[in-house]
Amino acid sequence: MKGLLLGGVEAGGTKMVCAVANELGVVLDEVRFPTASSEETLLRVKDYFEQAQMEYGELGAIGYATFGPAVVTQGEPNYGTILPTPKPGWQGVDVLGFLSQSFSDVGLAFDTDVNAAAIGEGFAGAGRGMKNFIYITVGTGIGGGVIIDGKPLHAKPHAEIGHMLVPVIDDYKGCCPFHGACLEGLASGSAIGQRWGIPAQELSPDHEAWDLEAEYLSMMVINLVACFAPERIILGGGVMEQDFLLTKVREAYYLKTGGYWPHDDSLLVSPEMGNQAGITGALVMANEVLAF
């Protein structure tokens, strides 16, 4: 019997990635295009997979990884829909419903983009072989995907790690439209840019902004260790691409924890999958649907 294709979608806030892989997980094709309105974007996704089926064969399953918030818990009445979001034209959209109407015999999986990135890093990156770890992205916003006992955390509806509260240690009021000075409001790329009046990526490595950023991110790490006791926290996203920042976060974390938690450089690491973590995770999700 011919193996069925795996499809993956990573639906980011600004960019879509679609890919197909064969039954061995080898990626056969991948495209990227900007995220537009839900109608336009989902039609483009549908077109992509229809073309891919003509070219490569029959699709077995699609894993769809979405920006949040979204209902990612199977069995919930609105499983597969997008929750209230400032993103125009996406609120309430039934993504899974659209996909199941478009591809009637194809298995479907649905999760957050950050959970998918965590799944991807767990499959072939910095979370390999670990049962309890967290993937954090520090970019325009801050988000996290949580793997517990080998599975992504799906609750009511999913973690929103960026919106935790941490001690405020500077005068900046924070930029989160919901909470002002939550972690995302204090330490996202948007917050760095607004606080210093310069885009984060243009700040020089010796700017005091980075010590402050490391302080805030080390508080996030303390809270993640206190809540989850993870084996590893993978720190990704555009802000973390400043390669001196990881070391600063580790040092700030060690200072704060004192002797209470061990000083172990394997706790805080960089991603290993670059910008392929999310789409890889989406393909893994599709593969898990087929395996059932």
Add this chain to the structure above:
Amino acid sequence: MKGLLLGGVEAGGTKMVCAVANELGVVLDEVRFPTASSEETLLRVKDYFEQAQMEYGELGAIGYATFGPAVVTQGEPNYGTILPTPKPGWQGVDVLGFLSQSFSDVGLAFDTDVNAAAIGEGFAGAGRGMKNFIYITVGTGIGGGVIIDGKPLHAKPHAEIGHMLVPVIDDYKGCCPFHGACLEGLASGSAIGQRWGIPAQELSPDHEAWDLEAEYLSMMVINLVACFAPERIILGGGVMEQDFLLTKVREAYYLKTGGYWPHDDSLLVSPEMGNQAGITGALVMANEVLAF
């Protein structure tokens, strides 16, 4: 075939509870005694179960719920031992090793006291029917047991929710010997007593202490919702026995979250099992060992 007895131990910082139940879960006997040195205390546990076997029949399994920190993850090399603790004479003690030498044909389960309380509330209390919930105790210290997908969270080694960081909104420096102004250092019963110079249970209900306490606990709730998206958070422990406090925490949480998370009184509730949650959880742990 005669049903085997279930044994349970709740090893608290100041008080031990030991119980036996029949195969239906009916508690046949329960004793409480002060926690002393590890040698004295564990011998007393052993004596209790030897007597219970003579009186009620053969033990099938013992569930042991311990104060933390401890290694509660099966498969870890030192599974069942107590980690560094200020409690004299307990650090490094191999509790499971002692029990397995004392009761060679008896199944054993080992977890934290707060995970056991969460298991107990999930079995017959405020967590019934829920897959993702958290039990918090606000007493001398602050601790939490986390249930995810129906199972207690065991990681590296376990959550230490009391040591999360939250914004500091008063001048008190905090009483945590490790972190000063972490959540436990700011909002435990010890912190309340030290901040106001009066034991928490003697402060009148209209004392400003309680509004401040509700502020800090609502920040903890925000962080737990951001990290776990739980169906429910059960707020227990001596400090929460002030029955007006739960409402104050809810109100402070609703104010902070704005419209971002729903206002739902079923999220924050009181325990339903009183001081029986932990020992009930220990007996449930024993029962699960027998079921395998």
